[in-house]
Structure formats: C-alpha cells, structure tokens
Amino acid sequence: MRSIGDDPKVVEIALKDCYDASEQAGLEQYLARLPGVTAVHLDRTRSVAHLSYDPAQTNPEVLRRQLEQEGYPCTHQDCEDSCCQPGHPAVGESDQVSHRHGHPPVHSAHSHDPAASPQAIVGLEKPVNHAAMGHAKAAPTHTHAADDEHAGHGAHMVNDMLRRLIVSALLTLPILIFSPIGAVVGFPEMPPFGISMGLWGFVLGTPVVWWGGWVFIDSAWRALKRREANMMTLIALGILVSYTYSVAATFLFEGEVFYEAAAILTTLSLLGHWLEMRARYSTGKAVEALLKLAPATARVLRGGQEVELPLEQVVVGDVIVVKPGDRIPVDGEVVSGSSYVDESMITGEPIPVAKEAGAKVIGGTVNQTGAFNFKATAVGADTALARIVQMVQNAQASKAPAQRLADLAGKYLVYVALTAGALAFTFWLFWGVEGFVFALTVAVSTIVISCPDALALATPTSITVGVGKAARDGVLFKNATVLEATAGIDTVIFDKTGTLTEGKPALTDLEAAPGLKPEDLLHLAASADQPSQHPLAEAIVRGAKERGIEVQPPDTFDSIPGHGVVATLHGQRVLIGNKKLMEREKVEVAGNPVAVDFESRVAALAAEGKTAMYIAVDGKLAGIVAVADTVRKSALEAVRALHGMGVQTVMLTGDNRRTAEAVAGQLGIDSVIAEVLPEDKAAKVQQLQAQGRKVAMVGDGVNDAPALAQAEVGIAIGAGTDVAVETAGVVLVKNNPADVARSIFLARKVRGKIKQNLFWAAIYNVIAIPIAAGVLYPSTGLLLTPEWAAFAMSASTVSVTFNALLLNRVRFSTPAV
Secondary structure (H helix, E strand, C coil), rough: CCCCCCCCCEEEEECCCCCCCCCCCCCCHHHHHCCCCEEEEEEECCCCEEECCCCCCCCHHHHHHHHHCCCCCEEECCCCCCCCCCCCCCCCHEEEEEEEECCCCCCCCCCCCHHCCCCCCCCCCCCCCCCCCCCCCCCCHHHHHHHHHHHHHHHHHHHHHHHHHHHHHHHHHHHHHHHHHHHHHCCCCCCCCCCCHHHHHHHHHHHHHHHHHHHHHHHHEEEEEHCCCHHHHHHHHHHHHHHHHHHHHHHHHCCCCHHHHHHHHHHHHHHHHHHHHHHHHHHHHHHHHHHHHCCCEEEECCEEEEEEEEEECCCCCEEEECCCEEEECCCCEEEEEEEEECCCHHCCCCCCCEECCCCCCCCCCCCCEEEEEEEEEEHHHHHHHHHHHHHHHHHCCCCCCHHHHHHHHHHHHHHHHHHHHHHHHHHHHHCCCCCHHHHHHHHHHHHCCCHHHHHHHHHHHHHHHHHHHHHHCCCCCCCCCHHHHHHCCECCCCCEEHEEEEEEEEEEEECCCCCCCCHHHHHHHHHCCCCCCCCCCHHHHHHHHHCCCCCCCCEEEECCCCCCEEEEEEEEEEEEECHHHHHCCCCCCCCCCCHHHHHHHHHHHHCCCCEEEEEEEEEEEEEEEEEEEEEEEEHHHHHHHHCCCCCCCEEECCCHHHHHHHHHHHHCCCCCCCCCCHHHHHHHHHHHHHHCCEEEECCCCCHHHHHHCCCCEEEEEECHHHHHHHHCCCCEEECCCCCHHHHHHHHHHHHHHHHHHHHHHHHHHHHHHHHHHCCCCHHHHHCCHHHHHHHHHHHHHHHHHHHHHHHHCCCCCCCCC
C-alpha cells in the first residue's frame, strides 16, 4: 500500500445541492473512499467538505469532477496559507473525521489547528513578526470571502427550498379542495369545468412532484447510484409510488387516484426540511456575523505617512492609527495615545476598557473618544474574532457520541421502513380483502411515516443551537464531545490564583495607632514603598493612589530582603515590614497595650490569608497594613451556582494551607488541596477521578495545563495563558468564573434537549409504524392515509427542530451574593 506524499494538501469544497443530513452522512463515506483522499470532514451546518488528499494521487479539480459526476455541483478552494481558518476545521480532529486506509490524520503542509491554538480567543499571542524577519506576511485573503461564499450557498439552499415550498403549497391547495379530504369539510367532490379528478390532479400535481419534490427525487437517485438508501429515498419512494399509480389510473385504467397524497407529502416534506435548514443555517449565520465587525479598511503608517489600505493588505508589525469612533481593524498592542474601547461585542462586558501604551486591543471592537496608535500582532485568520468563529463552527460541525448512535440507528431504520412497507403491502394484498389499492395505500403510508428524519435531527440540531447560544453567552465549546462531557461533570476543581482571586495583591486593611490619621499613615507607607518593585510594595502604592492619597518619592530608600524597607521622608524615618524588621530596628511590638493589640491583629489578618506588615515612624509603632490577593465577587457567584446544581467544588493550589483555607472559607468551597507542586496537580485530579468523580479543571496558568488535560473537561479562563487555552476543551471568553457554572448549565440543557428529541423520535416510530401498517384497521377501522402519514412525519421533524430552538430562550442567572 502506497504511503501518502510528503506534502499532503487540504481542499475545501462547498456543496450546493446537499439538502439532507442523512444524504450528507452517505456523501461523507463516499468521499472517504475516493482514491487519494486520506481524511474527510463534512461540516453539516454549512454544507462544506474538507478533504485531506495526497497530491500524487489526486487534485482538487479531479475531486470536483468526481463530485459533479455524482450529481453535486460544487466549488473548491485550496487551503494553502491556512487550511484551518474560520470554518476550516483541522481535518485530523478525531471526533470529526472519516479516515481511510488507516492513515493517521493529516494536515496541509501549511496548516495549523486554530481551535487549539495558543493564540486563542482573548489572550492574544504575538505571532512571528514576519516584517522584522525581512518578509512581511499579509493575512490570508480568502477567509472572509470564503465564509461569505459558504453562507451564500446555505442561504441559496434555504431560499430554494422556500420557493419550492410556496409554489407546491399553492398548487396543492386546489388538489386538496377537490379530494376526499376536501369533501369531508364540505368542498365540492368534482373539479370545475367538468374536468375529471384524475386530469385535475395530474395538471396541478405534476409540477409539485417533479419540481417541488425534485430535491428528494434527485437525492434518492444519487444515493441509489452509490447503492445506498437514506431518508430521501423513503420520501421520494412515497411521492413517486403515489404519483405513478395515479398517472396510470388517469390514463391507462379506471381507478382511484392519489395525487393529493403525492402533493401533500411533497409539500409537508418541503416544509419540514425548510424549517430544519433555516434553523441550521441561521444559527451559524449569527456567529459568522462577528467576522463582519472588522472594518474593510485600516489607516496604516507607511513611510511616516498615514495611508488607508484594504484590510487584507495589513501585515503583522504595521502601526495602525485609530481615531474617535473607529472600529479597530485587527488585534494589536497600543504603542502611543490612550482611550476607552467598547469590547462588549467580544467579552459581553458593557463598560468600556481603558487602553494605554502596552495594552492589548481586539479587532472588531469600537474606540470611544480618545485616539491612539497600535502595532498589529494578529491579522486575518489569526485574530480573536476569527478564532472565536472558527471554534464555534468546529463545535457545531462536530459529532457527539449520541449522534453516532443516532446516525447508525437512522441508517438501519431506513431499511426497516422499506421492509415494513413491503411486508404491509404483501400482507394486505394476499391476506386482506380490500384489494390492491388498499395494500398500496398502506405500503406508502408505512414507508412515509417510518422516515427517521426526526431521529437524525435530534442530536445535531440541539448541538448546533446549543453551541451558538453558548458562544453568545461567552462560553466556547471546542467540540460536541466536550459539550457532552461537560453535562456530566459532578466536581469542579479551581486553581486559586488568577481564577478565584484577582491574581495580584491589593491593599485590604489599614489600621493607625491612636492620634494618627489613616490617610497620613498611608501617605508615609506608600511614599516609602514607592521605589520598591516588590509585589506587596506595589500593592500598597497602587492602593494609596486608588484612594486619592498623594505618593512622593522618599529622600532615602533601603530595601532589606526578607524584612522590609527603611526610608526617610519629610525628615521622618519610616519602617515597613515584618516583626523581624521591627526587632532589628528595636521597635517595640510587644510590651505595651497598643503594640500588643497590633500584634494580635496581625495574627488575625494572617489567619484570613492576608500578609500583614508593621509600620513604624521614628522608632515607634504607628500602625499596620495588610495586602492580599483578593477574592473575585464572580468566584463567589460561581461556587454558589455550582452548589445549586449539585456540583462539588475543590480548590487546588500551591499556596500554603492557611491562606488556601482562608480563601476557601470566604467562598464556601467544599474541600481544599493545598501546597501542591505544579507537576503534581494532574496527579491530584487523577486521584479524584479514581473515586468515581467526573472532574472539570478550571485554570489560567501554564502550570495548570497538565491538570486541564487530565480532567474530563478542561476549562480555561479567556484571559489566561496561551498554553491553558490550548489545552482546555472549554474557553470562557469573559474571564468570569461564574461562567464555569454557566457552561455546565448550558451543556446540561443541551443534553436534556437531545434526550427529549431522541425519546420522542423513538416513541413516534414505535407507535406510528404499526398504525400506518394497518394494525388497528381490523378492530377499529382506523387507517392512516399517505397524506396523514406525511403530516405526522413532518410534524415529528418540525417538533424536534422547534424543541432544539427553545435552547435560545434558556437563561442562566447566578445566585445573589
């Protein structure tokens, strides 16, 4: 067996006339069997196929011709710069790919996997500066155009289905009026102008069947050429049997006609498929609309001149000018100027964010009143917007484990339906007394009502809607398997620093000795600490400035490692540090009432997980100041929400046990695992899993990555490190711990909808098939005619679709803190 070449390629093919989910599943298998194709992924939400192929054996033009020979008009696009751009998932992802010949997943020679990219979402990595290397690289230019083209294919198919539906409904109505169904509600039994019912039905029903129903007939014919049967086969068979017999009864022999059955079956099938397709494409469209937030042009400084360029000509390293009211074109870092930027369209936070030199900016966000220049760090497919869209599209296109079972069941149910129809026809023809027409009616009804459309749509529709809803709420699932695993989580492990806490120390307490004003004491302490680069000193200085206290540089400054600082200011000698510093400088900490009180307060603050320091002025104890990594309010909301869902919470940290337990006590966390080395975090996760727990790990640091990978579900805070975002299966864009609870809540809602849809789809088939086959007819006289079978089949499809769409109405709220 020949191995693939050294330079495997990936091509993206947009399929124009692939309407049905079952047809897409068969097509995916067909593509995987083509010579030279090594891996296939079919994005069912956008009718786009991604093929990895060996260029020594085939090429995109050959693949296109092979598809068109099968009856699928298509266009293709090579993925040279980046085969895995928004909507171009990595073809080698295990849960999304059909492989052949046992080859491992392969990528384009120039591809990467943005769904797991270290440049993920909001924590933007600076890409390689190509300009600095002497070869400036522009953004891949086809990304947005390709997405627009694919959206156009989807919109075209939805609109085409709607046109067929409207015309078919208008032609079906007069057939229905003069049919036995119309006679029941009081309409005349015969058409006007003396036209026979057969001719009336033939004239009006023929365009309904051959134009309106062509999407089903054509699809069934393509499946037949591949020696397959799918749901379109059942619909087409029901339509053609009813129509063909009616034509024969009109022109060849006297008999009852069933044009109304063929027309109603066609119209109701079009209705069901149009609603399903509309839901499928509109959900993806809402996410793709994010890409259009970026402006078409950018003001770039080139050779000292401000030049307005098309967005695709902006390269990494360009300095871009942003004026008040401008929409920021690409991701970057501010180099001069300052302003506030509205990032609500990305993070969901309504308050504009201050930007000054060194701050990151995100493409698509809106500048407010200030002006600034920034250097482009990510362009084209590498921007946060593009990666968010890609991650959502990958998740919507992926298959959950439940979907694989549903696909398999649906495949066999098609053959069950054909067999049931044949058996029903045979039984009533040879053992019944009603004759051929009755047997044919029963057979058509059985085949039509057995169509497993609802079963096929139960899972993917819920996944598509649920992933889109989660993305709008700031929760990004990387694939459907992760979403399903998230729904089963019963234990959430939080890293402490940067996840439950702010990740940087802040001034929390200040107590002055009698006779001293707290603001005067803080002025002395902050001014004394002003030259220091120690995190605790910086927290004191920052806290003073936030409280409006003036901070001045000291006259002299001396930092004593492990003790504190000694400084002089306004002729006063100021000490800030621990008890060792006070003892070294012979400042009484114990032995007088004031000092004893401060010593006990320092111990109490330490018990709360805070770092307390003494302040002495001119040899006398003047007060204490405390600093701590403060707990996020949203962390408290997260823990309470998780407890409300029956999820246990665990804190995993390398900090000392006293500090960890103090933070856990404030938050109400169930258990604490403290003083854990970074390399041991994954082992602690494994220990909990050994107890039968389904564990989600939440973190934002490099040392969290092994634990994120070990857990059933890794959840990365959006502003976390690149490695954490790369390893995790869920990314929280808003950098809000409360969204951990939101992700589990939404995943459980999606799982609930999938179970509901699968249950009702199964119940429908169990009940409907025997009724259509005439089981109740001998005892009750009840028989389901083909038009009512079509209505029942379409109703099941529509109900599954609408039930999934209800996910858009789900609202998550955190308990009041």
